[in-house]
Amino acid sequence: MELRQLVDSVLLPGFLGTTPPDWVLRRVAEGLGGVVLFARNVTDDEQVAALTARLRAERPEVVVGIDEEGGDVTRLDAATGSLVPGSLALGVVDDVGLTSAVASALGGRLAACGVTVDLAPSADLTLTPEDPIIGVRAFGSDPHRAAAHVAAYVSGMQSAGIAACAKHFPGHGASTVDSHHTLPVLPRTEQELWETELVPFRAAVDAGVRSVMSGHLVVPEWGPEPATTNRRALTEVLRGELGFTGAVITDALEMGAVAGTAGISDGAVQALLAGADVLCVGGELADAEIVDRLAEALVAAVRAGRLPEERLAEAAERARALGGPVTPYGTWDPALGMLAARRALRVTGSLDLTAPPLVVDVEVAPTIAAGPVPWGLGPHLSELVPGTEVLRTTGRGTAEVLAAARGRPVVVVTRDAQRHPEARDLVTDLAKIGLDLVHVETGVPGPDLGSAARIDTHGGSYVCLRAAAELLAAHAAGEDSR
Missing domain, CATH: 3.20.20.300 (Glycoside hydrolase, family 3, N-terminal domain)
Structure with missing residues (x-):
């Protein structure tokens, strides 16, 4: 050459x-x-x-x-x-x-x-x-x-x-x-x-x-x-x-x-x-x-x-040696991803929701490696539990969350809350108020922030968020899907 x-x-x-x-x-x-x-x-x-x-x-x-x-x-x-x-x-x-x-x-x-x-x-x-x-x-x-x-x-x-x-x-x-x-x-x-x-x-x-x-x-x-x-x-x-x-x-x-x-x-x-x-x-x-x-x-x-x-x-x-072409092998089964995501959920506390909740998706900037990919539990739970409302925030608005909740259960969703003080403080502030609060962490699980119940998804992919929403929806209906 x-x-x-x-x-x-x-x-x-x-x-x-x-x-x-x-x-x-x-x-x-x-x-x-x-x-x-x-x-x-x-x-x-x-x-x-x-x-x-x-x-x-x-x-x-x-x-x-x-x-x-x-x-x-x-x-x-x-x-x-x-x-x-x-x-x-x-x-x-x-x-x-x-x-x-x-x-x-x-x-x-x-x-x-x-x-x-x-x-x-x-x-x-x-x-x-x-x-x-x-x-x-x-x-x-x-x-x-x-x-x-x-x-x-x-x-x-x-x-x-x-x-x-x-x-x-x-x-x-x-x-x-x-x-x-x-x-x-x-x-x-x-x-x-x-x-x-x-x-x-x-x-x-x-x-x-x-x-x-x-x-x-x-x-x-x-x-x-x-x-x-x-x-x-x-x-x-x-x-x-x-x-x-x-x-x-x-x-x-x-x-x-x-x-x-x-x-x-x-x-x-x-x-x-x-x-x-x-x-x-x-x-x-x-x-x-x-x-x-x-x-x-x-x-x-x-x-x-x-x-x-x-x-x-x-x-x-x-x-x-890394070149192709590659012969397609097997079939793609999207159900496998959902199965794995459901098995990865870890729950502490009681998830029973007494009413359609307010979902608070706490947004943080994605890493450069991940880039801008859709994230948030709100769209999933809104589809599965009619009457659910969604609030997207950067984590600074405790008063905004209380005003939007109007006494309903609150599901606050974070990504690596332990690395983002505003997200962490929002969860701890809401927990201290005594709301019916579920914390969903989609990043690396950090310390307990005081919520009555918590779901760790161990990822923010579509299937991880969907699996968490399905679990919450089952409890909102009074059924234990697990």
């Missing part, structure tokens, strides 16, 4: 629109490794299948990636909310057979859409309440239990022909800052990593995961560079000590942790030198100019003797 073709083959950019623009089609035909799809590229499954078919008409072995975790981070169902619960809900159910079945069903759906690699599962752990980005995306805090589910997810996804991608190596869950914005430094020794964060990644490797995503995270004992550009992390630990032989995909290079330190172009060179194989870019930057800039920087690095062409050729071979 010519040098420019080698360079292009390790790039995985995003783009705008629901059809591939001309620059993407031209670059794919010339050897661009592939593309990564986001919610902005999706209308429905049929449209995605047509999009990927158009790409494959230019080059059949093109890589098509997507960030489809299910749960709160969904691309296929960004317009409605995911039809499968996310990792934390599956971890709470703690049925590895169910986790594998959900992943296999989702993989079958992705295969039918023409996707070849899913940037999931999250092999991170939920290790601190201040974690701003992982939360319900992880299978839990226990490394060995999470490891079992990571392995089951990998096996299920790959049984459908889709390459899974364990992320974000070496594990983001102990961080209190978001690498989309700045560079996290993990307060962990290497020994602590081996005992905790690396346990799920070892399980993923043992399960044969075909790709691993590097995290933009600094481990001080490994040096000042984040894992994405750190040879100790990617070559010595991930490949040498964990034995991983598949493709290393970088997290998006335009994220602040890399773009704000090394810069995108130099970060790309450093990532390849460290042992990465596929350079992901385009979550926020998505045009031909950024792809050309990256390609030119890599060509210049090879010609200057900084980046060995042999390393580039090795990366290109691993990148090509």
